[in-house]
Amino acid sequence: MIGVRVVQKVSSTRGFAKVAPHVIPVLDRAVHRLTRGRVLLSAQMLPGVILTSTGARSGQPRRTPLACMPEEKGRSWILIGSNFGRPGHPAWTHNLLAHPDAEVSWKGEDIPVTARLLEGEERTAVWKAALAFWPPYATYQARVEREIRLFRIVRRP
Helix, strand or coil, rough: HHHHHHHHHHHHCCCHHHHHHHHHHHHHHHHHHCCCCCCCCHHHCCCEEEEEEECCCCCCCCEEEEEEEEEHEEEEEEEEECCCCCCCHHHHHHHHHHEEEEEEEECCCCEEEEEEEECHHHHHHHHHHHHCCHHHHHHHHHHHHCCCCCEEECHHH
């Protein structure tokens, strides 16, 4: 698939890291709202969710479109805090650390979830799977000094 390789190459560039965080989430939120949760523009290339988390400092709901790695047929997802290879951790990761209970919109369904930061061997195994899933994550990690945070979010009963 030539298209996927081109997108992976472009998404690994520093220019993409500068522009994408300001454009892609805005477009995703707009398309998601217009389609009543059925479509995420960025999900045409990678699976995606809209994460609604509680602000770590504000306590206010924060909606963030994110690429994800689905697991267990929609019972859990991996969220990767790559921040497009920019230096700081994305705000949504701070929110999940402070308030692990959240909600995701997945294929038009709003699902209550609980997030857990992955560490140690579990993180290593998931990171390897993430690199196979979307190779540009390796470029993002090489570009920053921080360890990219990985979260597993699971449906709450």
